[in-house]
Amino acid sequence: MGRVHVSQHPLIQHKLALLRSIETGPKKFRELVREISILLAYEATADLALTPIDVMTPLTNATGMALSDKIGLIPILRAGLGMVEGIWEMMPAAEVWHIGLYRDHRTLQPVAYYNKLPVNPTVQVCLILDPMLATGGSAVAAADMLKQWGARRIKYLGIIAAPEGVEFLQAHHPDIDIHLGTIDDHLTPEPSAPGEPPRGYIVPGLGDAGDRQFGTG
Ligand code: PRP
Numbered sequence: 001m002g003r004v005h006v007s008q009h010p011l012i013q014h015k016l017a018l019l020r021s022i023e024t025g026p027k028k029f030r031e032l033v034r035e036i037s038i039l040l041a042y043e044a045t046a047d048l049a050l051t052p053i054d055v056m057t058p059l060t061n062a063t064g065m066a067l068s069d070k071i072g073l074i075p076i077l078r079a080g081l082g083m084v085e086g087i088w089e090m091m092p093a094a095e096v097w098h099i100g101l102y103r104d105h106r107t108l109q110p111v112a113y114y115n116k117l118p119v120n121p122t123v124q125v126c127l128i129l130d131p132m133l134a135t136g137g138s139a140v141a142a143a144d145m146l147k148q149w150g151a152r153r154i155k156y157l158g159i160i161a162a163p164e165g166v167e168f169l170q171a172h173h174p175d176i177d178i179h180l181g182t183i184d185d186h187l188t189p190e191p192s193a194p195g196e197p198p199r200g201y202i203v204p205g206l207g208d209a210g211d212r213q214f215g216t217g
């Protein structure tokens, strides 16, 4: 069974409060997504395999370490895009493969609209990047696509999750490690009065992560 790792890191907790705030505009929001993603990736990659290598220092030979596995960063469009850049700086040899999914607003089912994965897998470890794990439909669909591709080792990195989404992802992909900034309380129900938020949003959450990054809300 994959682990669910909820970060206890004080920097992540501090930045999460800033990220949630309605006062935070798109520029600051993108910076925070980037920074939290780097910290999450640091924790999520702590068990990556290493291979000893010879390194020549200015003084002598030394034994160093190199990552054994090719890593793939898999952002789910759109909101996952903001998680790529910072993590990529930490592991510049990673490949980035985009998956386009959006939630149908009526059914909350994920709709796939972009997938250019080549025929055979080119990476050994896939990191799915998406700030929001709500119903879990998008995460499960992305993991399905990666497994159909032939990916064997997959980790999911999300910033805020709902309990429903964690349960759904674990039930469908029990082998995937899930790394989260936090798990919130619940998802919004069907609105019963005008002005209430639409169904399927994480509470307290941060609103729509794509809109807040790209200024489209
Ligand atoms: C958001 C988010 C996830 C999905 C999570 O994307 O980035 O991909 O919703 O919801 P789920 O767990 O219920 O599937 P959205 O569909 O809003 O698309 P966007 O990133 O293009 O705004």
Ligand code: URA
Residues within 6 Å of the ligand: 079, 132, 134, 200, 201, 202, 203, 205, 206, 207, 208, 209, 210
């Ligand atoms: N997608 C978001 O961007 N926010 C939510 O709360 C749920 C899904």
